[in-house]
Amino acid sequence: MPEDYKPAGGREAVRARAAAARPPQRKRPGELTFFIVLVDVLAILRVLGALFIVVGGIAATAGGARGDISLVGATVLALGLVVGLIYLGVLVVWHFLWNGHNWARMTMGVLMVLAILQSLPINPMQTPRTGAAGIVPWLQILIAALFIVVLLRQDVKDYCSG
Numbered sequence: 287m288p289e290d291y292k293p294a295g296g297r298e299a300v301r302a303r304a305a306a307a308r309p310p311q312r313k314r315p316g317e318l319t320f321f322i323v324l325v326d327v328l329a330i331l332r333v334l335g336a337l338f339i340v341v342g343g344i345a346a347t348a349g350g351a352r353g354d355i356s357l358v359g360a361t362v363l364a365l366g367l368v369v370g371l372i373y374l375g376v377l378v379v380w381h382f383l384w385n386g387h388n389w390a391r392m393t394m395g396v397l398m399v400l401a402i403l404q405s406l407p408i409n410p411m412q413t414p415r416t417g418a419a420g421i422v423p424w425l426q427i428l429i430a431a432l433f434i435v436v437l438l439r440q441d442v443k444d445y446c447s448g
Contacts, residue, residue, distance in 0.1 A: 312386060312445055317436045325433070326380055332373045339366030383446070391446040395437050398430040405430070 343363025346356050376397065382390035405423040436442060 336370030401430040
């Protein structure tokens with residue numbers, strides 16, 4: 287290209303054409319933003335918790351007197367890695383939901399149903415939890431159920447489909 291090349295219409299015209307080519311910005315529903323931020327914070331805390339589990343697993347595997355790997359330490363290490371990868375995956379899905387991808391909305395709906403099923407106190411052999419420990423599963427169920435309601439709202443569907 288010659289050095290004195292100028293696109294037709296100058297810089298302003300090029301910027302205007304580029305802005306016109308971009309899709310229009312959609313307004314994210316406030317409830318969706320609230321739940322995305324809430325669950326992002328919880329997922330980040332769980333990734334940090336998984337990091338502590340990994341560190342504990344490393345310490346347990348390295349703690350053998352003869353240098354042999356402790357089975358408990360290796361299990362804790364593997365558990366920490368799996369939990370960390372799951373919640374990193376959740377953060378990735380949240381990123382796409384933040385940007386309005388419909389597949390991310392459906393995936394989060396499925397994950398919230400699984401969270402509800404996981405939190406249900408259905409084991410009759412389990413000792414009933416009391417105090418704060420008994421409230422936590424019900425709070426998890428409440429948050430997941432409310433989030434499912436938000437995901438099923440028409441304005442959220444419109445935001446994620448367009």
